Amino acid sequence: EPMNIVFTHHSSASNPFWQAVKKGFDDACEKIEANCQMIFTQTEGAIDQQAANMMAALARNPDALLTSIVDNNAFDEILQGAVDNGVITMAVNVDDTEGAAGNARQAFIGQGFVPAGYSLGKAMSEFFPAEGPIKAVVGISAPGQNWSEQRGAGVMQFLEEFKEANPDREVEIVRLDTGTDGAVVAERVGAYINANPDTTAYFDTGLWHAYVAQVLADRGIEPGKVLMGGFDIVAEVLQQMEAGYIQVQVDQQPYMQGFIPVMQAYLAHTVKLSPSDVDTGQGIVRAEDVPALWDLAKQGLR
Amino acid sequence: MKRLLKIYMEKPELAGIAFLVLLAIVFQVRSGGVFLNLQNLQGILGLLPEMALVAIGVTLLMICGEFDLSVGSVFALTPMTMAVLLEGGMPFIFAFSIGLCVALLIGFVNGYLTIQFNIPSFITTLGMLFVARSITVVISGGFPPLLPNGAIPKWLFTSYVGPGDLIRMSFVWFLAFAILIALLLSRTNFGNWVRATGGFLPAAQSMGIPTKRVKIATFMICSFLAGFAGSIQVMRLGAPLPSIGEGMELQAVAAAVIGGTALTGGIGTILGGIIGATLIRVIDNGLVLSQVDANWFKMALGALTVFAVILNAWLRKKAKSIKVETGK
Amino acid sequence: MKRLLKIYMEKPELAGIAFLVLLAIVFQVRSGGVFLNLQNLQGILGLLPEMALVAIGVTLLMICGEFDLSVGSVFALTPMTMAVLLEGGMPFIFAFSIGLCVALLIGFVNGYLTIQFNIPSFITTLGMLFVARSITVVISGGFPPLLPNGAIPKWLFTSYVGPGDLIRMSFVWFLAFAILIALLLSRTNFGNWVRATGGFLPAAQSMGIPTKRVKIATFMICSFLAGFAGSIQVMRLGAPLPSIGEGMELQAVAAAVIGGTALTGGIGTILGGIIGATLIRVIDNGLVLSQVDANWFKMALGALTVFAVILNAWLRKKAKSIKVETGK
Amino acid sequence: MTAPIIQVKNLHKWYSGVHALKGATLDFRPNETVGLVGDNGAGKSTLINILSGTQAPSEGEIYFEGRKVSFKGPRDAMDEGIETIYQYNSMVPTMSIARNMFIGREPIKYGIGGIGILDTKRMAEESVQAIADVDLHLRSPDALVGELSGGQRQGVAIARAMHFKSKVMILDEPTNHLAVKETRKVIGFVQSLKSLGITGIFISHNIHHVFECCDRIVAMARGEIVLDKPVGETNMDEILDVL
Amino acid sequence: MTAPIIQVKNLHKWYSGVHALKGATLDFRPNETVGLVGDNGAGKSTLINILSGTQAPSEGEIYFEGRKVSFKGPRDAMDEGIETIYQYNSMVPTMSIARNMFIGREPIKYGIGGIGILDTKRMAEESVQAIADVDLHLRSPDALVGELSGGQRQGVAIARAMHFKSKVMILDEPTNHLAVKETRKVIGFVQSLKSLGITGIFISHNIHHVFECCDRIVAMARGEIVLDKPVGETNMDEILDVL
Ligand SMILES: Nc1ncnc2c1ncn2[C@@H]1O[C@H](COP(=O)(O)OP(=O)(O)OP(=O)(O)O)[C@@H](O)[C@H]1O
């Protein structure tokens, strides 16, 4: 009898990152001939919808439930219920910030938002000019939404530490509401950089800085003048990395995040091996890694 | 007989109920019997009050001839206010009341601006959508505060009750409000004023109805219900997320329209709005259970929504063409 | 003189322009002179056509008495269709045409369902919002295709032209469409029909206007413009994301209303819609330049939008109270 | 001569770009029925709209029973005892006849603060009675006003005004759309106002009707009052002449 | 006797729950002016709405010049040469007088496929002329219809119909709201239809007017035709009796 596996998360179907996760998920399911379903939300970051989807899916009594845990409390009761019912339950992509202590889930596959933001900031700092003031802009794509706020917070956490570590340098941090529409982000950040040509770096909490790069290229601003970095890999991002506009990108290996938990669930279901945490990689991508990524990106593997 | 059928079929809510039954059967089959099992019904009925309360308010307001796009933001702001105050050590009853007062205040501002400057409520409340959401994020500082343990009387709002633990307390609240507002609309003079104000404003005015006050009151009721619904959701989830309720504005209007409320005002019933909200929730839940592929999910959702309204229109047309003198 | 002032002030577009000037001054000061510099204007004018084209279509449709909430999805679907075909090796001209035909088809379906079943276009197009978005995701397979290098005649759509490279070719297209549609509305019999259909449907029908065909045509024009605008954006950005245009439906309606279009139909001008769209973009841009913190950004956006409409209403009221016989 | 119940002094009304009322000065005495006649667009409806509070004058004063009043809305005028049948816009098409009859003045059982449960039984009964009083045959008080014929709708408006008769009764072209019998009823009603001690203002384009039921005739043209004479001192030809 | 231009056979109309027209059978002969009278709600407007294509009959047949026709909409009826003044609903309040005059029949310069540039100059001129023809004094053809007085609005509707006069002219209570002079104009117009070779259907509650300008009188009551006689063979009392 095939396994029933359900994957719920907080993102909508038009998000390429989660489409890559879905691909990994579907491919893995095919391998083990499981009956699989990934449930997107209607609007990006709708945790209440995610909770509703989870409840509906659990009514079917699946063998395994995979989910992103983007809030420390919202899913506690539901997941506890699932675990009590013997459903194999794993966190994927994002975990409770308290880890295993904060939630009944059995394992976590992925990398949290805050650490991811932190490592983005850290990787980017290697490109910072050796001296002089630093003006960093953090684009909060969706104020109030967990994924965006936490990634932003991770970046800012690093920047604050950087500031403390370099008391002689002037470090300014600006938070902007940049939005989640490529054109709007490009226009807003473009306008900002235009008004503040001394901007050192722009951090996006999504992948919309690729469009900012377009605007800069359009204006004849040379690559590297404003450092840029963000999250997730899609074709445009790779293009702009090759062009030199984007220095650092965090890639959590979405395909792996879809694939691995299915395998773990399979093992847990068939031979009762208990699932364990998997770090899908710091996933920092730099320009030199791009050529190797092109093919994978085309196949939707990264 | 024919006459009863006709009167019955002309009620816009009826088509909704018929479609609901139809869907239940389809989903029950497609989901292999899961749709109507206890756990799933529990799930549906547990979530329904939140959506339905908002739909009730929006329906009432639409009957009064106005829009409220800010319900989703009020849905988030009220519980956030409450949570922030709770975190600061205030007792539940005060924190909750202040949260609801904020909702009332927003409703008042919506109504006041709309009426004082004679501008479309579409714009006032669209602006309020942004403003209230922004306040929510600002007071939360971007991160949801923790609800202190035990601060919330769960037994009063979210515990399971009833036979087989089928419903939550929130459902009881929802029923109470639904009955109250339905009676208000159909049985009181205030309800008459609401309907007249939305039906034909010049007539309502010239017959001496205090249309301005009626509109402001309706805006406040709508906002209050949205805030109450949001609070229930937050108590259920245990986390006051600043992003809840996004996109709710269109859903609530859709629920009202599916239930037969006219966008132009004057026509509609509270029951219709509730049925509309139920339909939306059932379609959503049923599609998940039917394992519709993620990429096609929205398509099915959109198509079924439109279909619900088409069926509604079609049934009424059929009803109208039954040739019986109803003596009306 | 007084008479001219009065006639002038009664035009709803005028308040928009006045507010625009006011905002420009404020932002120019607050941004330390950056707001009106060449590059920033380039940025505003480069993005404006996309938003404004959608607003034009929605304004026209609203004057005709209908809504279109699906513009955002069509905005994404048309270029996605084009991109998928281009990737498959089809020449630009065919791929682009097919993309636009898809937009027209969606407009037709919106109109047909609305009219055939006599249901509110709010619902039809809300359903279409989901359906078209779903199709976009499905045909892209979830991953945005890359536009093949050199496949797009950039000179025709997105290159800079004009003195100081101030505008893009897209602006020229936008102007052309704006003038065309504005003339269509104000100078042709078709425009007369659109206005009559939206102004008072029973009268339009009883005077023999083919209201059904007029509505369907208007739905198609609206969809077409949204698709065209989306294509321009994708050509400019070089990549068709399946998520572009989300939330555009409310913005476009807001633009129309800010520009003086009535939600009930019959009243409004194309110029008004354009000014509304410009205001929205300018507010957005100016707030960024003024370094408003992320959490407060939406608040400023919402408040300024409402203020624009209040000012508009206030100016017209003042104009009306000027006591001059205009001979009208 | 008794003191006037309503005094209008130098009333002006500007619509945007139109000077519709140009300094009307006029008295209405208690218990008198005044016929208001005039060309299309003369300003009759504008004048009575101001008296009934639906429009605000641009200039000028109104005295009611000697007190200066300024109506903020129709409610204020109603509270003073002015009841109006408007030329248009007085029915909500999406509501039933019974509800339309009582809009804004619903009989309530157990209410607080003016809000309470509707006494639907009484509403149905009284509206049936009121409609029968104007000789109108309607199917049921639950029919929607929007589904009535033109005359039936006008009939309901008349029935409502007759039911709520007050100190002053303003009728703006009440017989339009009405059939012969109903028209007779309305004329009869206007004639009876005197015996009920009600002041009447009757607007009509049918001079015969005006002469039949009014004590005094006021003619307007282009926003001004051009003639104001008791019925006995004028005749149809003079009236037709000034128009 | 000439062949009828319009024949109506056993026409029924059901509104939801109301049987408004119960088998009306009636002929209209070319060049004849028929007066249609009847109580409020008798079904007069329903009958002529069916003839002018705004409503579909539930049952029954219509023949126009001997051919069986079934109008899908008002356009079809207009194309056959039936021009109607409706009791309500024939003006768009948010549009100007000139535009309202020509709605659906705009004169165009350089057009293709029926769509083209409006000839606004001609529209303004002709509408000024048409309005002057009914003795109406209006400020300008650019004024919005929604800002006109009741009578002015009705006058514009009349002017439009007179301007576009056709084979058959249907007038549903055209003199409502009109002042004395304009009313005379309308009566005169109806009388002149005969000499223009136009068939007329005139609905009014004013029996005097009907007798003044019609050749034949048809009375309706409760959805049925209860009397159909030439003017010469009946008199006012008989008519008032059957109503
Ligand atoms: N849309 C509708 N829905 C339901 N009933 C209607 C509708 N329109 C008219 N009726 C009913 O049909 C009957 C005939 O109406 P109609 O308008 O034809 O009367 P009429 O003879 O023109 O009367 P009037 O002289 O008052 O204009 C009336 O009883 C009316 O209530």
Ligand SMILES: Nc1ncnc2c1ncn2[C@@H]1O[C@H](COP(=O)(O)OP(=O)(O)OP(=O)(O)O)[C@@H](O)[C@H]1O
């Ligand atoms: N809302 C408005 N805006 C602009 N002008 C208006 C408005 N209402 C009325 N008018 C104008 O004011 C003048 C007086 O109108 P009013 O309705 O008082 O006339 P009336 O005497 O009642 O005419 P009728 O006998 O035709 O009803 C007319 O010229 C009319 O066009």
Ligand SMILES: [Mg+2]
């Ligand atoms: Mg009048």
Ligand SMILES: [Mg+2]
């Ligand atoms: Mg009639």
